[in-house]
Structures are given as structure tokens and as C-alpha cells.
Amino acid sequence: MANLNRVLLIGNLTRDPELRVTPKGTAICQFGLAISRSFKDESGQTREEATFVDIEAWGKQGELIAKYCTKGRPLFVEGRLRFDQWEDKATQQKRSKLKVVLENFQFLGGREGGAPGAGGQGGASDDAGVDQTYERPSAPAPRAPGGGRPAPAPQHDINDEDVPF
Numbered sequence: 001m002a003n004l005n006r007v008l009l010i011g012n013l014t015r016d017p018e019l020r021v022t023p024k025g026t027a028i029c030q031f032g033l034a035i036s037r038s039f040k041d042e043s044g045q046t047r048e049e050a051t052f053v054d055i056e057a058w059g060k061q062g063e064l065i066a067k068y069c070t071k072g073r074p075l076f077v078e079g080r081l082r083f084d085q086w087e088d089k090a091t092q093q094k095r096s097k098l099k100v101v102l103e104n105f106q107f108l109g110g111r112e113g114g115a116p117g118a119g120g121q122g123g124a125s126d127d128a129g130v131d132q133t134y135e136r137p138s139a140p141a142p143r144a145p146g147g148g149r150p151a152p153a154p155q156h157d158i159n160d161e162d163v164p165f
Helices: 059-068
Strands: 007-013 018-021 027-040 046-058 074-087 094-107
Touching: 018 059, 027 059, 046 059, 046 074, 059 094
Parallel strands: 046 094
Antiparallel strands: 007 027, 007 074, 018 027, 027 046, 074 094
């Protein structure tokens, strides 16, 4: 039987990321993400609902998020669900929590969001000195003179004899 555990989220950080380090030196960054959804109820009124998700990022990705992200910053997160269970030491009750373990991410928004080197839809800048394990976006389309819509792609006359296959 096939299995799939994949989560894709776009939302805003609910708090500043908290960075901790394990005894072996591995970074763990924990933060919350708020994801909003707008919909119309039975009466036709537009309503908005927010879902709050706890995220855990390990290693260099966690360090990048802790360094460049603050509360309110938009972020794209790709990861997997993990269900944690433990016993509360004070009340001896069993507790549980569902969280997302981050596998890839992308900064969203411009530099005004507080991420040096992260413009438009980019990720960390190349001079961040970190291996980047998330995909970087492709280059933006060339703009027409005056900064309007993207310039149309040049038209080339290609006949079947020019195609090598």
C-alpha cells in the first residue's frame, strides 16, 4: 500500500522563531505559522478562519529561518507531519501534539520583511555561506521598457528542417 506524508503551507509567522541546539550541536528552530482561509457562509457573508500550525526546522534551514525571519513574516513551508506523544510530568496525563517537520522552505515577500538578501520571491542570498537545500525561483521575465508588463518573447521562424530530431 502506498503512503504519502507531505504538507505544503503558506502563512505568516505567529511569533519570532526560537532556536535551540542539541547536545550534539544540531540546530532546531521552532516557530508557529498562521494560515488564513476566506469563505462564504450559508448567509453569503465572507468569513475568515485561521489555522495555527507548529513548525520544526532542523540544521542549516532552522538557522536561516531564525536569522532572517520575525513575527508576521510570510513563509512557504514544505514538510511532513509528525505526531508527538509524552506524559506530562506535573499532571501525569498523556499529552500529544501534531506538528510539521520542515523539509524545504522559501522566503516570501520583499526585503521589507526583514530578510537581507531575500528579494521578491527569493531565498537566502548566495553570500549567506550556507548550502541551500530548497529550490530557488527562476529568473523573472524581462520587463518591457517603462517597467510595465513583461516583454513578449521574441518570435523566431523555425521550420521542420531546423529541428535536429
